[in-house]
Amino acid sequence: DVKVTQSSRYLVKRTGEKVFLECVQDMDHENMFWYRQDPGLGLRLIYFSYDVKMKEKGDIPEGYSVSREKKERFSLILESASTNQTSMYLCASRGGGTDTQYFGPGTRLTVL
Amino acid sequence: DQQVKQNSPSLSVQEGRISILNCDYTNSMFDYFLWYKKYPAEGPTFLISISSIKDKNEDGRFTVFLNKSAKHLSLHIVPSQPGDSAVYFCAASANFGNEKLTFGTGTRLTIIP
Numbered sequence: 001d002v003k004v005t006q007s008s009r010y011l012v013k014r015t016g017e018k019v020f021l022e023c024v025q026d027m028d029h030e031n032m033f034w035y036r037q038d039p040g041l042g043l044r045l046i047y048f049s050y051d052v053k054m055k056e057k058g059d060i061p062e063g064y065s066v067s068r069e070k071k072e073r074f075s076l077i078l079e080s081a082s083t084n085q086t087s088m089y090l091c092a093s094r095g096g097g098t099d100t101q102y103f104g105p106g107t108r109l110t111v112l
Numbered sequence: 113d114q115q116v117k118q119n120s121p122s123l124s125v126q127e128g129r130i131s132i133l134n135c136d137y138t139n140s141m142f143d144y145f146l147w148y149k150k151y152p153a154e155g156p157t158f159l160i161s162i163s164s165i166k167d168k169n170e171d172g173r174f175t176v177f178l179n180k181s182a183k184h185l186s187l188h189i190v191p192s193q194p195g196d197s198a199v200y201f202c203a204a205s206a207n208f209g210n211e212k213l214t215f216g217t218g219t220r221l222t223i224i225p
Contacts, residue, residue, distance in 0.1 A: 035215075040217060042118075042215045042216055042218050043156070043201060043203075048212070090155055092155075099213065100146065100158050101213060102158070103148075103157070105153070105155050106154070106155050
């Protein structure tokens with residue numbers, strides 16, 4: 001069964017803190033994605049990775065970076081959290097030869 | 113620029129009736145479309161998809177229709193059940209196997225018992 005897990009369901013951080021969001025998939029998928037979901041804006045792609053150590057900017061990469069040292073793990077980093085980064089963060093993975101992405105449960109991040 | 117649009121933020125339907133969720137797109141390069149369903153505090157789950165070489169795809173109570181000339185797709189749920197209450201996102205990709213999906217803003221469907 002497909003499994004994407006995210007390290008935290010809820011997270012509260014202060015402005016200026018460095019924040020790490022972790023995502024792990026057990027499906028040996030090549031592609032992994034980070035989205036944020038905001039009311040009225042749907043899911044917006046922040047970054048994606050199509051292989052270990054490879055990354056591509058999505059539609060809203062500003063203020064974020066990512067790391068993919070192992071195939072199963074994709075980390076989203078907020079170098080200096082700001083209040084406008086308060087959001088639901090969703091990780092997804094996808095195998096080759098399909099467009100279907102499998103999502104984790106999400107991390108609701110609040111930046112105070 | 114919103115390339116995938118879901119113009120109805122919410123929809124209420126009586127249990128047992130048909131639910132119709134709509135999605136419009138502007139990018140003519142999109143050739144593969146997906147619908148995802150999302151419950152609160154959970155990640156989206158894949159529901160059904162359609163390739164641009166088809167105009168209809170059916171899976172149980174769920175049917176997706178694609179009108180390429182109008183750049184419009186719709187999801188039909190028949191009959192609607194209380195468990196269908198969720199937010200539905202349509203998504204599109206250009207060139208099958210492309211890494212990126214572009215999502216719409218979502219429609220919250222409420223099924224009234």
